[in-house]
Amino acid sequence: xxxxxIILGIESSCDETAASIITENDQGIPLIxxxxxxxxxxxxxxxxxxxxxxxxxxxxxxxxxxxxxxIDESGLRVEEIDAVASTAGPxxxxxxxxxxxxxxxxxxxxxxxxxxxxxxxxxxxSPKLNSNLNYPYLLLLISGGHSQYLSVxxxxxYKRLGTTIDDALGEAFDKTAKLLGxxxxxxxxxxxxxxxxxxxxxxxxxxxxxxxxxxLSFAGxxxxxxxxxxxxxxxxxxxDIAASFQKTILDIMYKKTKNAFNEYEKNxxxxxxxxxxxxxxxxxxxxxxxxxxxxxxxxxxxxxxxINLCGDNAAMIAMVGLEKFKMKQFNYLxxxxxxxxxxxxxxxxxxxxxxxL
Ligand code: KG4
Ligand code: ZN
Numbered sequence: 414x415x416x417x418x419i420i421l422g423i424e425s426s427c428d429e430t431a432a433s434i435i436t437e438n439d440q441g442i443p444l445i446x447x448x449x450x451x452x453x454x455x456x457x458x459x460x461x462x463x464x465x466x467x468x469x470x471x472x473x474x475x476x477x478x479x480x481x482x483x484i485d486e487s488g489l490r491v492e493e494i495d496a497v498a499s500t501a502g503p504x505x506x507x508x509x510x511x512x513x514x515x516x517x518x519x520x521x522x523x524x525x526x527x528x529x530x531x532x533x534x535x536x537x538x539s540p541k542l543n544s545n546l547n548y549p550y551l552l553l554l555i556s557g558g559h560s561q562y563l564s565v566x567x568x569x570x571y572k573r574l575g576t577t578i579d580d581a582l583g584e585a586f587d588k589t590a591k592l593l594g595x596x597x598x599x600x601x602x603x604x605x606x607x608x609x610x611x612x613x614x615x616x617x618x619x620x621x622x623x624x625x626x627x628x629l630s631f632a633g634x635x636x637x638x639x640x641x642x643x644x645x646x647x648x649x650x651x652x653d654i655a656a657s658f659q660k661t662i663l664d665i666m667y668k669k670t671k672n673a674f675n676e677y678e679k680n681x682x683x684x685x686x687x688x689x690x691x692x693x694x695x696x697x698x699x700x701x702x703x704x705x706x707x708x709x710x711x712x713x714x715x716x717x718x719x720i721n722l723c724g725d726n727a728a729m730i731a732m733v734g735l736e737k738f739k740m741k742q743f744n745y746l747x748x749x750x751x752x753x754x755x756x757x758x759x760x761x762x763x764x765x766x767x768x769x770l
Contacts, residue, residue: 418495418738421519422731423480425472425512426504426532428453428463431727432483434494435735443542443735447486448728449479454598461597469507476515483727494525498734501529502751503558509750517746526743528734533756535729536691537565539718542732546716549685551677553670553704556692557583557600562627562673563756564680568736573757574676575627575669582662583694585631589658592635592642593651603655604697610649610656615641617661627673628763634661663703670704674711688713696723
């Protein structure tokens with residue numbers, strides 16, 4: 414029996430300092446040995462959003478302890494680690510540089526391979542940590558900075574089918590929360606408030622609903638909520654806005670995902686109708702339930718990461734590292750941090766371009 418690779422993953426692209434150790438069993442099923450995530454919410458709370466300089470300092474202060482905790486919790490000795498995988502982008506350059514430099518130094522000191530990881534690829538492969546996921550598949554990546562439908566052919570081989578032309582879905586949740594006076598990070602709290610509200614109280618716009626294929630747009634929603642929020646009189650009004658916002662998102666994502674299925678199936682070589690939803694917003698239970706139902710209606714197998722692996726973590730970074738390690742895809746120690754690093758490098762940049770669809 415050959416020794417299974419042991420990978421240390423490091424994540425520091427935004428406001429989470431994270432480290433994880435994973436390996437796999439004899440059947441090739443990944444095993445998470447440790448997964449430590451240290452959030453900086455308290456650091457950024459009073460500013461209403463992530464302050465890059467403060468985030469970078471917090472990463473610097475914590476990273477060695479977080480990596481040490483991940484090693485301790487795994488029950489392994491540091492010499493047993495076979496490779497280090499660090500997020501190299503996309504993200505805030507001052508933050509990326511911390512985890513990247515730490516990973517490179519660790520690899521150099523231990524004389525083991527270094528692997529640079531695209532954070533978005535981490536989200537894309539995160540369901541492999543708990544499901545038997547085979548290529549190809551259709552991916553919906555919904556996070557704080559990205560909202561895209563991608564045809565995933567293999568590791569590193571992505572074709573973007575649709576993207577947001579303005580705000581990301583997580584950003585829409587966060588901005589709505591801010592307008593309702595909810596403390597940062599407010600996105601996840603919208604789901605809780607919506608439980609107590611009337612989803613039909615407010616009719617909100619659905620930008621590019623009937624055009625643009627599976628491209629998305631959410632900026633118009635924020636403008637509409639800005640107007641309504643000026644008349645908030647009591648808590649119930651907030652619940653109703655949250656519920657109406659979430660219902661509008663569900664309607665948009667239902668229609669756009671159906672369009673994405675059609676787009677995906679245009680590739681006649683696709684035999685495997687699997688739909689994967691990943692990224693922070695994939696933790697939203699209403700969105701999960703709606704998309705799972707849509708998959709049943711359209712004969713797709715739906716796969717979601719467990720809720721605790723939807724948000725940023727280092728297990729997903731180690732997962733990409735494990736796959737790349739098996740293919741011997743290592744990187745030199747001069748690998749740069751890449752603030753912008755799309756999965757489909759050939760796709761044109763649409764976000765914020767104000768393109769007409
Ligand atoms: O993937 P992630 O942790 O970080 C990025 O790579 O951006 O995603 C964070 C985003 C935030 O915008 C957050 O508000 C959103 O995911 N999010 C949610 C929920 N949990 C996290 N949005 C809606 N409902 C949730 N339950
Ligand atoms: Zn992320």
